[in-house]
Amino acid sequence: MHANPSNNILLDALALQVQLTQNSLKGPLGFDREISPRIRHLNIQEKKVFELGDKHFLFFRGNFDLLLSDGQNEFKTPFELYLQEGEQKQSWKLARRLDLKGKNSQEWILYPLPIDK
Structure with a gap:
């Protein structure tokens, strides 16, 4: 049985x-301005357990509203997200x-998330 992560x-x-994607685009695009977007109105359309060998992930697909730091531009943004529960x-x-x-790599990079309180 797999737990469900909180909305937070x-x-x-x-x-x-979003931050990791932004950082990966800085160099190739010559973009060095820092943007601090806000995420609003999270809408999950699909959730499933994804297993690869002995590793288990939760897969989420949906969309969210991305509000840029200027507060004027908001974009409906699709996403796919993989989460792994801690040991x-x-x-x-x-x-x-x-x-x-x-x-087609089967290797994953894991980024710890803050513990939800």
Whole structure:
């Protein structure tokens, strides 16, 4: 049986995923301005357990409203999110598939999320 992460955990995971994506685009696009977007109106359309060997992930698909730091521009943004529950079932990690230059990788990078209180 798999626990369900709280809404706060999902929002933290999405915020981290947006930040990681933003950081990965800075270099190639020559974009160095820091943007502090806010995530609002989380809508989950699909949730399922995803197993890879002995690893278990929760997969979420849906959309959210992304409000840019200028407060004027809001975008409905689709997302896919993988979470892995901590070993002691007290925390969660954002899981992102490792991109190995076009190869279909089964390796994952795990990013710890703040513990929900």
